[in-house]
Each structure stands twice: as structure tokens, then as C-alpha cells.
Amino acid sequence: MPALGGRGPSYRERVADALRAALIAGELRPGEVHSAPALAARFGVSATPVREAMLDLAKEGLVDTVPNKGFRVTAVSERQLDEYTHIRSLIEIPTTAELAGTADPVALRALRPVAEEIVASARAGDLIAYVEADLRFHLGLLALAGNDHLVEVVRDLRRRSRLYGLTALAEQGRLEASAEEHLEMLDALLARDTEAVRAAMTRHLGHVRGLWAGP
Structure with a gap:
């Protein structure tokens, strides 16, 4: 720490x-x-x-x-983690997909250093830095939709989550590949490819749920 x-x-x-x-x-x-x-x-x-x-x-x-x-x-149950993932999917997938047609390209490009920080943290095995940069990226992306309450709902869901699988993923050398999904999302957003964004975000949240597991 x-x-x-x-x-x-x-x-x-x-x-x-x-x-x-x-x-x-x-x-x-x-x-x-x-x-x-x-x-x-x-x-x-x-x-x-x-x-x-x-x-x-x-x-x-x-x-x-x-x-x-x-x-x-405190502990978090598998049912709670499923519920958190479901709510995040309902909010983040359509919201992020819509940004492909509405977000300012300059604002999207401003998030690239944060996405690269996620990758660098994964490469270094710094899990706390990874989580902090990941939070800034996703909340920064959602903020582009202009709905502050939506951002706070997702912030609260993420605070309640647990990513116990991060350590194993880092030890297996797979965390960097997961981190690179953030760059993939940005590229799809800048290309205005709504379906590619939707697919990338859906896959990303699926990977996240795989990491949300009990001890």
C-alpha cells in the first residue's frame, strides 16, 4: 500500500x-x-x-x-455482486454506447492518459493504482453523458464491489490484457462505432463480474 x-x-x-x-x-x-x-x-x-x-x-x-x-x-455475497453487475450493465452499456454519437472527441481523447495509466498499473502489478485509475476512467466516461446522479449511482456500486480476482490475474500476467480493454473502448468511441462500443462494454463488464468473487 x-x-x-x-x-x-x-x-x-x-x-x-x-x-x-x-x-x-x-x-x-x-x-x-x-x-x-x-x-x-x-x-x-x-x-x-x-x-x-x-x-x-x-x-x-x-x-x-x-x-x-x-x-x-465487511463481506459481500455472490448475490449482491450479481445485483451490482446487473445494475451497472443497465446503466453503463447503453450510456456508453450513446456516447459514440454524442461525446466530444476532445473530451474522449483526454481520457486516454487515464486508460494508459490503467495499463501501466496492471503491468506494474500495482492493484490499488489500477483500481483508482479504473474508477477515474469509468466515472469520467459516464460524466460525458451529463447526468451527475447517474455517475454517483455507479460510484456507489463500485465502492461496494470487491475484485479479489485481481491478484490472481496479475500473477498470471493477464491483468494487462484486461486493462487494454479501456483503450479498445476509447478507440471505438472515437470511431463513432456504437455497436463496437456496446460489445466492448458488455464484454468488459462480464470480465469484471468474473473478478467479483467471494474470498
Whole structure:
């Protein structure tokens, strides 16, 4: 888990974002209990912002507080993961396909560095960076549809997800191929190929669900 330096009003939010990414990537597993001081040592920060961030995650249902011990990572059932995938499919596939005919090419090209960051993170085996860049890419893409509420719904679904299969995929050398699907989607969008976008997004979400699995 990378160290987080610096201060400022967004410091607590940055710690919370990194913790969410660690949860989603499966680096913090269901049932594990973590104390704020122990997590702070992994982040290279003081315990206070970690404790505050974990309280934020508790409100989101990602962890439970354990008196005098810290925080326990909550589990996600297979049924919940299926439901999350179904809702994401209903939202993201048609929305992304529509962008093939409406999105500003300049705005689409601006997402290419983020897609390349996903690939670079996959190549390096940095799962937390992969999850964070993947979130920025997909939410940035959906934001081009101009519906802020839709973006927040997908953000919440992604926060509740788990990608325990990322570690195995990285160890097998297959994570980079999955990451490159983001570049494929961008190319199809820039080519104004609605059906290619729809097919790429459908396949991508299918791969994602394959990674959403219980411990």
C-alpha cells in the first residue's frame, strides 16, 4: 500500500479513497480486523486521518467498527455482486454506447492518459493504482453523458464491489490484457462505432463480474 504524504482539506478524503481501493482490490479482506495505528503505519501517516477515514467507510457499509480493536472489513455475497453487475450493465452499456454519437472527441481523447495509466498499473502489478485509475476512467466516461446522479449511482456500486480476482490475474500476467480493454473502448468511441462500443462494454463488464468473487 503506497504511503500518502501531504496535508490539506482533502487529506482525509485521499486516505479514504486509498482505503476503498485497497478494499476493492482485495488487499483488505472480509472478516479481517484492522486497527487505525496498524493501517497508518502501512500508509506512512498518523492514525487520526486513518481513523476518520475508516469511520467514513463504516457509514458506507464497507467496514464495521469493533470496540477497542478497530474495524472489520465487511463481506459481500455472490448475490449482491450479481445485483451490482446487473445494475451497472443497465446503466453503463447503453450510456456508453450513446456516447459514440454524442461525446466530444476532445473530451474522449483526454481520457486516454487515464486508460494508459490503467495499463501501466496492471503491468506494474500495482492493484490499488489500477483500481483508482479504473474508477477515474469509468466515472469520467459516464460524466460525458451529463447526468451527475447517474455517475454517483455507479460510484456507489463500485465502492461496494470487491475484485479479489485481481491478484490472481496479475500473477498470471493477464491483468494487462484486461486493462487494454479501456483503450479498445476509447478507440471505438472515437470511431463513432456504437455497436463496437456496446460489445466492448458488455464484454468488459462480464470480465469484471468474473473478478467479483467471494474470498
